[in-house]
Amino acid sequence: MMSNKDSARNYRSSRETAAAQALGRVDERTRAVVGPIHLSSTFIRDPDNQYRSGFSYGRADNETVRELEAVLAMLEDAESAMAFGSGMSAAVAVFAALPPGSRVLAPTVMYWALRNWLADDARNLGLQVDFVDMADLAKVSAAVAARPTQLIWIETPSNPLWNVVDIAGVAEIAHSACAKLIVDSTCASPVLTRPLALGADIVMHSASKYLNGHSDVIAGVLATRSKDELWAKISRVRSSHGMLLGPFEAFLVIRGIRTLHLRVRASCATALDLARRFSRHAAVAEVLYPGLPSHANHALAARQMVGGFGGMLSIRVHGGEAAAIATAAQVHLWKRATSLGGVESLIEHRASIEGVGTPCPPDLLRLSCGIETVEDLFSDLEQALRHSQMHSHAS
């Protein structure tokens, strides 16, 4: 039997080649290496009243979006993929496709905007949402045993503490109860984790992050293990709610995916290097990164993630919230901005954007490592940390 690591290696060579060439499709008429962007919103009917091209109106479908979906299905080993106008719309489409009365389990620590939507708005769709610590499989089992459950949503590594969730373990629990498992794999990207191969039913990405990779597109994607009833329902939700990604954005995401593997590997190397160096820094109370042996989920991360532990890490600084905000104020190279997965490195005082009630510690700075020279990134943040410590001790 092939181990996860062996099959991941095979996956890597063929998928990286196919991604670099965006599946190698060549336009037959022009012989163009890069495909056109299909902008038409409407399509001509045949004289006998049929639509034989497969296209009729641009809210439901688009050829450039289909090309992105084909690349994505290849990357995730999926039967089918769908692209949406944002990561949030991709996620909401899944929940909107569930029958009213469905029960959903979601993680206690997850992407904040989606957590808020699940806590405040999902009930408008007749859904019952319970939040569970997904890192603890016994708690997930107990939650599933307590009441019939239709869907389990997990995120790994999860924002902004970078806990790693056991996809295969949760998949087994979900399937034993006939529930679907959906994995938000945004922060792992298709390069580092293969949720469908580990038993997930659908994998979701905010393509605004690593897939596009250049902080200039908002997009989301879903990829499915099988085109089942839920998938058909999601497709109808996307079309009727007008959630389809625009063709220009689809083109940009395809372009981004051509360099996905290079960018993700560079980000991982930088994140690991910075995690090691800052964990020895006097101004830093704690570094949260699954690649460090000190991280609670390190062994699981080493088993589940292939070729790296991600480009995201968080540091907790001595001196609390004021020192964290002062540190972010002193960087020059790092950009003080939300979001992640771009070629430029970002720093964010995460509690400020998550607001009241966040489980994010107030002394935490979230770092998205880009592809700049690691030495430049280290010295910039290092001087900012020293500066903020001098001030917090002086005051």
Ligand SMILES: *Cc1c(COP(=O)(O)O)cnc(C)c1O
């Ligand atoms: C950004 C993000 C989302 C939301 O995606 P948008 O494209 O911003 O709508 C969902 N999950 C995770 C983990 C994210 O980082």
